[in-house]
Amino acid sequence: MVQLFKEDIKTPEVLAWKGVHLFHFSGSSCSQKTRIVLNLKGIEWISHPINLLKAENYSQWYLGINPRGLLPALVHNGDVHIESNDIVSYLDETFDIPKLIPSNHRGSILEQLNTEDELHLDLRTLTFGFCLPTFLTRKPPAALEALECNEGTVEGKIDSHKKVQLAFWRELAEHGVTADQAINAAKRFEKAFSSVEQQLADQAFLYGDEISIVDIVWFIYAHRLRSTGYPFKRLHPGLTSWYHAMLARPEIGKEVADPAPLRVIRYLTQRYQALTNSTLEQVTGI
Numbered sequence: 001m002v003q004l005f006k007e008d009i010k011t012p013e014v015l016a017w018k019g020v021h022l023f024h025f026s027g028s029s030c031s032q033k034t035r036i037v038l039n040l041k042g043i044e045w046i047s048h049p050i051n052l053l054k055a056e057n058y059s060q061w062y063l064g065i066n067p068r069g070l071l072p073a074l075v076h077n078g079d080v081h082i083e084s085n086d087i088v089s090y091l092d093e094t095f096d097i098p099k100l101i102p103s104n105h106r107g108s109i110l111e112q113l114n115t116e117d118e119l120h121l122d123l124r125t126l127t128f129g130f131c132l133p134t135f136l137t138r139k140p141p142a143a144l145e146a147l148e149c150n151e152g153t154v155e156g157k158i159d160s161h162k163k164v165q166l167a168f169w170r171e172l173a174e175h176g177v178t179a180d181q182a183i184n185a186a187k188r189f190e191k192a193f194s195s196v197e198q199q200l201a202d203q204a205f206l207y208g209d210e211i212s213i214v215d216i217v218w219f220i221y222a223h224r225l226r227s228t229g230y231p232f233k234r235l236h237p238g239l240t241s242w243y244h245a246m247l248a249r250p251e252i253g254k255e256v257a258d259p260a261p262l263r264v265i266r267y268l269t270q271r272y273q274a275l276t277n278s279t280l281e282q283v284t285g286i
C-alpha cells in the first residue's frame with residue numbers, strides 16, 4: 001500500500017488538509033474507479049480536478065503531492081495516498097460500510113486488483129489507438145522533462161515508476177500505437193474478461209450477491225473497451241447483463257458518462273478508422 005511519507009510531500013499545504021480530498025480527472029479510468037467507491041460508500045469528499053489534457057499533473061505543485069504525476073491521489077487528514085487500488089483498499093478499511101473487499105475473499109480480490117493494474121498500460125494503448133486523435137494523446141516534451149527532472153521520492157526512495165511512464169509517452173510520440181501493441185493488448189483483455197465471464201456464470205456479482213471492488217474495476221475497463229470498438233458483446237456475451245446492471249446504478253453511471261465533445265471526437269476518429277480499414281477489430285484481428 002503506497003502512503004507517502006511526510007518528507008515525500010513537497011507541496012506542504014496538503015499536510016494541513018482535513019477530511020477527504022481527491023485529485024482526479026473526469027475521463028481517467030483510475031479516477032472513475034475511486035469516485036465510484038466514494039459514492040457507493042457515501043463518503044463526503046472535496047474535489048480537486050487536475051486536467052490531464054493540459055498536463056496539469058506535471059506541474060511542480062502536483063508533482064509535490066504525487067511524484068509519479070499520476071491521478072488519482074487522495075489526501076485524508078493530511079496523509080497522502082497514491083495508486084488507485086491502494087486508495088480504494090484504504091477507503092474500504094477506513095470507511096466500513098458497505099464493505100467492498102469482503103474479508104473472506106481478501107486474498108483473491110487483491111490478486112485480481114494486481115491483474116487489473118498490470119493491464120493499465122494496455123487500456124491506455126487501446127484508448128489512444130482507437131478512441132482519440134493523435135493530437136490529444138501526446139504529452140508536451142516540456143511536461144515530460146518536468147517529470148523527468150523532478151526529484152520527488154515515494155516512501156523515501158527515488159521512484160522507478162516514473163521511468164515506465166516516461167518510456168510509454170516517448171515511445172507513443174515516436175511510433176504511435178503499433179499493431180503489435182494493439183494485438184497484444186486486445187489478447188490480454190480477451191483472456192482477462194473470459195475469466196471474469198466464467199466467474200460471473202452463476203452469480204450476479206463477482207463475489208456473490210453483493211457488489212465488490214472487483215466488479216467496479218472490471219466494469220470500468222469493460223466500459224472503456226466498449227468505447228474503443230473492442231467487440232465486447234461478441235466476445236463476452238455473458239457479461240452483458242452484469243455490465244448494464246452496473247451502468248444503471250446512478251453512483252456508477254454518472255462517473256463514466258462522457259462529455260458530448262468527447263463523444264463527437266470519438267465518433268469522428270472511428271469514422272476515419274472505418275474508412276481507412278484501421279478499426280480495432282481490423283488491426284487486431286480479434
Ligand SMILES: N[C@@H](CCC(=O)N[C@@H](CS)C(=O)NCC(=O)O)C(=O)O
Nearest residue numbers: 028029030052070071072083084085
Ligand atoms: N497504477 C496507477 C495508474 C494511474 C494512471 O496511470 N493514471 C492515469 C489516468 S487513468 C494518469 O494519471 N495518466 C497520466 C497522464 O495522462 O499524463 C493507479 O492505479 O493509480
